[in-house]
Amino acid sequence: MRQPTRRQDYKITLLFLLLLTLPLSAQDLDYRAPLNGPLLVTGTFGELRSDHFHAGLDFRASTNTPVYNVAEGYVSRIVVSPGGYGQAVYVDHPDGHRSVYAHLETLRPELLDTVRARQFAEEKFRQDLRFDSTAFPLQQGEQIGGVGNRGHSFGSHLHFEMRDAKTDAALNPLDFGFSIPDTRAPQIRNLRVYELDNHGLETHIQTFKIAESRGKYRAPDTIVVGSPRIGLALKAYDRQNAMPNWNGIYGGELYADTTRIFDFRFGRIPFEETEYLNALTDYEEWNKNTSWYHRFWALTQDAMFLETAMDKTYDGSLRLLPNRPLPVRMLVNDQAGNVSGITFALVYRPQERAPQPRPHQYFLPAGERSIIDNGAMRLELDADALYRDLFFRYAQLPDASAGHLSHTHQLHDPLTPLHGHGKLSIRPDQHIADSLRDHVFLGKCQPDGQWSGNGGNWTDDGRFRANVYSFGDYALFLDTIPPQVAINYFATDLRRGAGFSLLITDNVQGALQYRGTINGEWVLLEYDIKNDKLTYNFKDGDPGPGQHRFAIEVTDRQGNSTVWERSFRR
CATH class of the missing domain: 2.70.70.10 (Glucose Permease (Domain IIA))
Incomplete structure (x- = not known):
């Protein structure tokens, strides 16, 4: 048998090395x-x-x-x-x-x-x-x-x-391939039917509770609508066999007559796309009632990143002809292949309806960069910030409350999603001393009436600018109040203790900076921000027997600091 030549030997070796460097498939x-x-x-x-x-x-x-x-x-x-x-x-x-x-x-x-x-x-x-x-x-x-x-x-x-x-x-x-027994089909709870105008905005919404009997779901046989363009959404959940939790579904499909109009599967989610959830769900319903609906149409084509078998150039909304019933089937499924569905017919009955008023101060088209600047306020939105055309409402409200440095600027309402962030600049309505300029922040009013901080910095034209991630009420505030430190557990005799813990809070929401020492040496304090809690464990550095002095300095985003000290025995 002929022996391989040196060139052939080299090729075989090179092929072997290439095979070693190739990534394995998921099945390997x-x-x-x-x-x-x-x-x-x-x-x-x-x-x-x-x-x-x-x-x-x-x-x-x-x-x-x-x-x-x-x-x-x-x-x-x-x-x-x-x-x-x-x-x-x-x-x-x-x-x-x-x-x-x-x-x-x-x-x-x-x-x-x-x-x-x-x-x-x-x-x-x-x-x-x-x-x-x-x-x-x-x-x-x-x-x-x-x-x-x-x-x-x-x-x-x-x-x-x-x-x-x-x-x-x-x-x-x-x-x-993880083994998670699942023979339960998803549950369909509610159907929503949205009548849409030529901007894709809702003009009328109907909500239907879905009846269930022995695992079968039933919607109204016929749903009459007053618009030729319709969007559909479902509230649906899934459960695995071992737990009672109502979890999220894996996917869904929408058929008009026998044609698949819209479908999605949760197989791959790039983190840079995840905020498009707000274009694939009923954002207003979630924010008002903490109730989730999956839209079976997308508010913007950019949101069509989920795995699908359909043409991503079509948004999934339905077009109806007058008085001609359109058979509709909607399915939801889990990853194990269990499926639930409903069928019904949509009928468009033209009606004489007065145009829905949309009072607004500015019209902001989706897909275009927008800038609103009235001198006191400047709002900058990138081209992808809006999912749909927006009839933008704006008001400026005088506010002389303590700590307010500007009027309150109402930017539309928080029930409309803002993708990514906008840049908001506000001019103070009073002189601010140089010594206080670092203590200014741009704040947003929260549902509980409190103000959360967005940070920010001064611009050359004398306004204060920060990124904002939602619409709502904004103003400039002065914060000279230092954070507070309180004892969670900190005995003066810790000879038998494993450590101690403190609570750090501030009048403005946001993470705090801190530095703790024992006898002047830095110590590790683990921070649990959801509980405002700092924890010190002696296993991470025991100062040894005797009297010791603990000190901590806590600083907020506006540079206000608190120093807190306590002696203990070890």
């Missing part, structure tokens, strides 16, 4: 569950949340339940923060995917030691650490840490994600 790695035992799902991928789709699965588990690496790989990132994911570990896998484990209470020892070393070196609790493949390689099934309730979490659970490592887009973890 056998993923295990991140927890042992039954997976109790309390939140599904794509579930509707305020301003974003849920990017993973939530698994209920008690604090410190072991969390395991789902496949071979390496720790690529560790994030520690007072909000968000709290304490999270990111693992990159050789098939091009990334798994994320969030809200962890504990970390495996070598990871915790690395985090602590960086925190003490930088004298800072918040961390975002990145690693290459040599630092912390992991085999499948190795423990990463323990379940917790850190960050923006309101009950002990594991938030688990799968991502595309190249783009960091979130992927549905249920597509990776």
